[in-house]
Amino acid sequence: MRRLVLTLLLLGSGLAHAAELPETDWLELMPKSDQKALEAMPEIDHNTPEASGTFTEKGGLKQSKGLPAVMYSSKTVASMNDRHIRLGGYPVPLESDAKGRSTLFFLVPYPGACIHVPPPPPNQLILVRYPKGLKLDDIYTPLWVTGTLKIEKVDNDLASAAYALEAEKVRVVQEADL
Known part of the structure; x- marks a missing residue:
């Protein structure tokens, strides 16, 4: 009995991290056919109108014409619907409350999406x-x-998204997470 209690105490000390969901990979949100198309895609030129703009301009996250079809894809993965996930990404703020806290934002897989590179x-x-x-x-x-x-x-005027997430927890990534 004593050994069981000690084991539970030792295991309990790591429960804060163990309770956190495993990270969902962004590629899990994309059908396999889109993943293959991305892998075969040619290098993208960064000299686009978006390079000198900001995400706040109307249509700032919209895809410009002439990119490969996969860059416009809104195909989703049905098994991801209603899934409880933890995903890492970068915010593109849309709305904030009276205290200046972001309450509605797009989450994107890489920093600076839509500012110097084509949006996802x-x-x-x-x-x-x-x-x-x-x-x-x-x-x-x-x-x-x-x-x-x-x-x-x-x-909306800024972007098109294929998924939405009702967040229960949002936190800044800490160095200890890496």
């Missing part, structure tokens, strides 16, 4: 709803977002 395809953009809000210093701050993922087409 819609199946690599997630609209995050987080009523609690999070104070964001800048869009280069990596985040962990945990919540329930939904297949939901979102199309």
